[in-house]
Amino acid sequence: MTVGLVIVSHSVRIAEGVVELAAQMAPSITMAAAGGTDDGGIGTSFDKVQAGFAGADSGDGVVVLCDLGSAVLTAETALDFAEAPERIRIADAPIVEGAVAAAVAAESGADLERVLAAAQDQAPAAGASAAAPAASGAAAVLEVELANEHGLHARPAAELVRTASGFDAQVTVNGVDAKSMLRVLALGLDRGTVARFEATGAQATEAIAAIEALAAEGFGE
Structure with a gap:
């Protein structure tokens, strides 16, 4: 459900x-x-x-x-x-x-x-169920030059958010929360822009690996 x-x-x-x-x-x-x-x-x-x-x-x-x-x-x-x-x-x-x-x-x-x-586009209310804070440690980093014709527009952004949300990690793209659809779209990342992904936490490496695979597939397009 x-x-x-x-x-x-x-x-x-x-x-x-x-x-x-x-x-x-x-x-x-x-x-x-x-x-x-x-x-x-x-x-x-x-x-x-x-x-x-x-x-x-x-x-x-x-x-x-x-x-x-x-x-x-x-x-x-x-x-x-x-x-x-x-x-x-x-x-x-x-x-x-x-x-x-x-x-x-x-x-x-x-x-x-x-x-x-x-x-x-805000943090959950106090007391709401949420994933445990990601563990500290060195960030896993990935830089990708966007090849999508219209950059990271709605559909590829949705794929990114779904992917990032599947891991116990804090994930950012160009400094904003990669699990927030509105914040990713607000970046306005066009074709040819370099998107920098950083992840920290228990599954940081896995999150970056999944995003790298997603980027190689054109973010679902």
């Missing part, structure tokens, strides 16, 4: 489009589009959001992304009537970037609080 996502928008097409985009990066994650009013107009629907909560929750919880203020109010109202409100988190995050980052984190096996943190 994995954490699911619900996308709440005033527009049916926006909600469905965000789900479609996020699914390109994380095809195994259950996502529900709760867009528009009950008759398909512009607005939000309590019933659609409530159905989205039920449809996206496989048992590990749901992270909700909203587009505008009244969408948040609708989601909060639906949360008040949810059967398991403790398994639902409403993210304070941009709907598109947050959904993509959350979906990649969920597909990497992150729990509810870490998926929420990925959407909001």
Whole structure:
């Protein structure tokens, strides 16, 4: 089971489009589009959001992304009537970037609080389950000149994040957390740029070896 996502928008097409985009990066994650009013107009629907909560929750919880203020109010109202409100988190995050980052984190096996943190691009809340801090030691380092036509854009960045997240190690690329989709994308690494990967911790060597293999395959492209 994995954490699911619900996308709440005033527009049916926006909600469905965000789900479609996020699914390109994380095809195994259950996502529900709760867009528009009950008759398909512009607005939000309590019933659609409530159905989205039920449809996206496989048992590990749901992270909700909203587009505008009244969408948040609708989601909060639906949360008040949810059967398991403790398994639902409403993210304070941009709907598109947050959904993509959350979906990649969920597909990497992150729990509810870490998926929420990925959407909001922050550390998990105090008390949330998390991997133990990586052991100190010399860093394993890899430098790669990016050959992808569009550099480290969304799809290859998602592959990198999934790969880095699979190891008990702190991994960075050009100084930012390689397990954060939003931070990797913010680097804007184009074709021909040298990406410097560093890893420390119990599985640092394995993490760098996996990234080297991924880079040799064009980061999945």
